[in-house]
Amino acid sequence: MSKLYTFLKYFFITFWTVFVVAPFLWAVSTSFKDFQSVNSKVTYIPWLDFEPTLEGWRVLIKSPAKGGVDIVEPYFNSIFVTCTASLISIVLGTLAAYALSRFTFKAGFVRNNDITFFFISQRIMPPIVLSIPFFIFLSTIGLLDSLLGLVVVYIVLLMPIAVWIMVDFFNRVPKELDETALIDGCNPYQAFYKVVLPNSIPGLIVAGMFCIIFGWIDFFFAFILTFTEVQLLPVKVVALNSSITPWWSLSASALVSVAPLIIVAFIVERYLSKGNLSGALK
């Protein structure tokens, strides 16, 4: 019985690993191919099956004038928008979550839980519903097709995640901890940043990770709210696809766009394996 269990366990682990990793390897392989190697017959291994070329990668950094696509600028745009929006969302979201977790709000029939739900409801709505209001809003204040406009929209998208995760996290930090800090001579602000915040690092990491992932992978709003001035990476990658699909540069750009998330995952994984995140996520 236990042998069968061990066998099945390793079988499924192997199966799943192959299932997940194979497309990546396929993309790595394809990124070094040229037109001939992609279209003539199925090829797998460089040097053996086909002659590798760096053309797929070179196109990505060449300027359009020289026949390239130049994803460098969209890349940094994406990093800027994601990081700025995530940072602001985490800072504001953490403060909001702390207030929602520790103080009692009453406004008519509205209570703390209703406010928390209001934040989350922003994520429940299909994005398409939000697109027209956002479009009109940004065009009214003149931020359409600009980095700042995207940051504003992404804060709206990311802050609910931060609030949601941090409310849940703060609710599990005993209230007596804040009270002890107050008794020990901290005013409420000191209690927050000297005691509550240092003990919330696991929650902040999880919230930050989700903000970065959701900000980085967003295509829809980046597509609708930008035209020519500003482009984000996901839009640029998809735009590579023209009358001839350039599988090689498409693969290469897909790989560079997932790279930051892989790095983030590795950093967070270290905290996860230390057990520091135990209880931070349900």
Added chain:
Amino acid sequence: MNLIGEKISYKPDEQFHLNDVSFNFKKGNLYTILGRTLSGKTTLLKTIAGLLNPDQGSISFEEKDFIKIPVWERNVAMVYQQFINYPHLNVYENITFPLEQRKLSPEQIKKDVDEALKTVGLVGFENRKIQELSGGQQQRVALARSLAKKAKILLLDEPLVNLDYKLREQLREEFKRIFSEGLSQDTILIYSTTDPQEVMELNGEVIVLDEGRVLQKGPAKEIFENPSNLKVAEISNDPPMNVLKGSKNSKNLNFENISLEIPNHFKNLEDKDYNFGIRASEIKLDENGEQFEIELAEISGSETLLHLKRGNSKIIALIEEVMNFKIHEKVKINFNANKFYAFGEDEKLVSSPYGGTNG
């Protein structure tokens, strides 16, 4: 110079958490607040600390209006029943935290912390993480942090309740030593508990709280000997004092078809109906005694608690040895009539074996 509370009420919802509570705590004394769970003990301590603001009433300390002073400027210390320490700091940093908050000199901090660590017996644990300590040790750290502050008001909210039996006994002994050695003459120590035995051992001034109301105040001995009403008698005894509805006539005390000779301290009692009170420890097994039926027998440590029934009366007897009984077995017991209390039908104390009466 005392900590004085007057007519404090706190009613955040339908129920009173504190109802017209007044006190006058003097420096250098130990006060225990005895009450069951949800009787308002924690609320009272939090009100003194400043974490809660009462709806009515006033608190003054050293002639100043305490309610106007925010928590972080009150110079109180509090130990919770949960073991609350700062998880991101080690033992030493936990104890220095309030001192650094007060911006004392590093030499002074070191001296105070070392002293506190010595008092609670945690020397050598300075660099440990809180998570690496046992429950008892964590509570010692919390206590050390409170002691190192040298606060003028030290609040302990059921500090032993979450510890296992053996550790509780041990720490209780140490508390008595710490309270007599480690505290200066101008500290007011307020200790809340549900455990009457703890109250008797700490032997301070007692306040009995129930449903947010003060039922009785006085020295521990007085509360034990002369509980002012049935409720206090129940709360201040573990197991709770037994209550038997009965009456006195010129010859006997009568209850549940049992007649007892009138003890000396009841001689002058009016002949009428009473609620008689008798402690579980004053009931003994006796071949010539009265017959009761066993409903439950619990063995706790070296004692046996017998839950007995006769007619409408249910009582608990404490037998000081381990014995095995069967449920529904009949046993014969004898009451020590000299230790009977008489409470009126209004539940107030009428006569006690120690000579106290109500009013």
